Amino acid sequence: MSRFVDRVTIHVAAGDGGNGCASVHREKFKPLGGPDGGNGGKGGDVRLVVDPNVHTLLDFHYRPNARAANGKPGRGAMRNGAQGEDLVLPVPDGTVVLTEDGEVLADLVGAGTTFVAAAGGRGGLGNAALASKARKAPGFALLGEPGERCDLVLELKSVADVGLVGFPSAGKSSLISVLSAARPKIADYPFTTLVPNLGVVTAGDTVFTVADVPGLIPGASEGRGLGLDFLRHIERCAVLVHVVDCATLEPGRDPVSDVEALENELAQYTPALQAEHGGADLAERPRLVVLNKVDVPEARELAELVRPDFEDRGWPVFEVSTASREGLRELSFAMAAEVERYREQLPPPEPARVVVRPTAVDDGGFTVEPDPEDEDAYVVRGEKPERWVRQTDFNNSEAVGYLADRLAKLGVEEELAKQGAQPGSQVTIGGVTFDWEPSTPAGVAGVLGRRGTDLRLEHDDRVTASERKAAKKARRSSLDEYGQYVEKPQEDE
Incomplete structure (x- = not known):
């Protein structure tokens, strides 16, 4: 037996963006041919579209959870990841989209009218896109951003004269x-x-x-x-x-x-x-x-x-x-x-069209405030720094160093110093807490170590290839003709 449903709460989740790829081109006679990691694909959107053949919200009553596909990760040889497929949810004519607090987000009237309920996350850049004069072969890539997740209330208001x-x-x-x-x-x-x-x-x-x-x-x-x-x-x-x-x-x-x-x-x-x-x-x-x-x-x-x-x-x-x-x-x-x-x-009818009002993603504004839970800690809020933190792979010290360079160039470190932050103070950005250590001045390239490392952030005790070679040469010089170790006499001071 059919059932009429005119109010439901749905839980929508857009697809996550794919991770970028950190790869180096290799072929015969070209062991290090440069970075060639591709970008990750964008996550799929969740869209509500008015369908004249749908007359109730019954489907959402039984299946309130909706999730779009994730973007695919990038791969070597400059291959970008595929975009996640959008999830299209048909709704009846006259559906109103509200937040849980009752704020009206969209009034969907007219066949084909579309509303993006949740936007998919952007894919991360591969190391080929991150290469620069100062960092010619990045040993890292950016992570894909998570897709939007929210709870929405759908109300059906009959379209009657x-x-x-x-x-x-x-x-x-x-x-x-x-x-x-x-x-x-x-x-x-x-x-x-x-x-x-x-x-x-x-x-x-x-x-x-x-x-x-x-x-x-x-x-x-x-x-x-x-x-x-x-x-x-x-x-x-x-x-x-x-x-x-x-x-x-x-x-x-x-x-x-x-x-x-x-x-x-x-x-x-x-x-x-x-x-x-x-x-x-x-x-x-x-x-x-x-x-x-x-x-x-x-x-x-x-x-x-x-x-x-x-x-x-x-x-x-x-x-x-x-x-x-x-x-x-x-x-x-x-x-x-x-x-x-x-x-x-009424004004003359116009064909339904999708009006896209994208938010500014390059807004450089940020704030630095004392942490209310810790008098010696600080909280940084802003679209750019929080997005950069989400894109960073914290298992890769070079990626963390790249994040430090971006924050310094944006002016976060300078503002922290003005607020009275000291080396070792805890700084929280986007839910991630750091022990703050002043980095290089903005725009000045740091001293880079091996791929995937940053000498400013860690002191690696692992023996390098040159050190192993020197130790092996020293051992060979200490052997006699029978292969026995010979203790060299110490020179008088």
């Missing part, structure tokens, strides 16, 4: 069933409709959609009944139609008080879609009043009695009966006229 609102069992489902080809559930007990129903109505040359919103009761704007779950479905409606049950036998209820109660709830409900997102205050929408079930004699008398009260407000009033089809034609043409008036006020 006319919204039918009213108390439970007011006859909204019956009305939409006779106006359109929709076949909602109809019964003689309250809250029969548990999900919004959409119907397409044709009146002359005008075709429009009508949404049957589940019954509202006093307190709906505060969450009573099914209020908050379905009030969102009328946010996009151009016209609101009050469907009033004139044949109700419940004590204390009458058409005027029913409409007053619902108007109070609509006034207290604050749409999440404000003007910049295509929404407006519900109080500004035109109203129509439908006095339903006038095929009952008592209901017709009550409708004639309360009709002047609604006309005094300037609201068109229609007496209808879904059983005898009385008044339905006039009602449908009145709805069509209001919808046409609303459409004339």
Whole structure:
């Protein structure tokens, strides 16, 4: 059995970027042909795309986790890694993307409209791209950046021109069933409709959609009944139609008080879609009043009695009966006229397009602040230094030295000195803590050792090739003709 779902929380993770490759070109007679490590591939994005064939968020209810493919690492011979494949998630027309705090990120209306929910991480540079005059054969490469990860709330707000609102069992489902080809559930007990129903109505040359919103009761704007779950479905409606049950036998209820109660709830409900997102205050929408079930004699008398009260407000009033089809034609043409008036006020339609607003990745701004948990420690914050830390392989001392050069050139070391940092002070950048040692001045190349090492960062006690050669020569000079060691006499001082 199909299930209607109009609000879900999803967990999206974009693909990580591939690592760069540290490689040296080798062939016959060219043992050291220069660096030729390729770059890593970009991680895949997670995209939400409006699909006209999708009408519910049910798939996300059962599969809330979505992850795109990672980028492939670079390889030797200048071969770059392949990009990770984007993950495309189809969503219904009218889906609103929000943060967990309720901030609206995107309003997806129109087939093909796309929103990048999580951007893939960039691939790391290979050592071929890191070569320079000062570092002609880098023994390291940059790591790929992790993809974005976030939790998003998806809400489906029905894209309908006319919204039918009213108390439970007011006859909204019956009305939409006779106006359109929709076949909602109809019964003689309250809250029969548990999900919004959409119907397409044709009146002359005008075709429009009508949404049957589940019954509202006093307190709906505060969450009573099914209020908050379905009030969102009328946010996009151009016209609101009050469907009033004139044949109700419940004590204390009458058409005027029913409409007053619902108007109070609509006034207290604050749409999440404000003007910049295509929404407006519900109080500004035109109203129509439908006095339903006038095929009952008592209901017709009550409708004639309360009709002047609604006309005094300037609201068109229609007496209808879904059983005898009385008044339905006039009602449908009145709805069509209001919808046409609303459409004339809209700007001319434009094809859906993707608007990309990339953030500045080369912003050199950073801050240095004392660590609140340690008076002798400091925290560096900024897009560049944090990104550089994520790209660094801390198992390679040459890569760490390259990071130190970049930070010094950016001015981080100078600012740390101004803040009073001393050699050995702990400095945290992007969640990684260092023991700070002042490096070379910015722009001055450091003294490089073997590939993969940096003499400024560590003192390697491993015996070098030249030292082993000298020791072997010394041992040979100490052997006699029989291969025995001979102790050389010490010279007098």
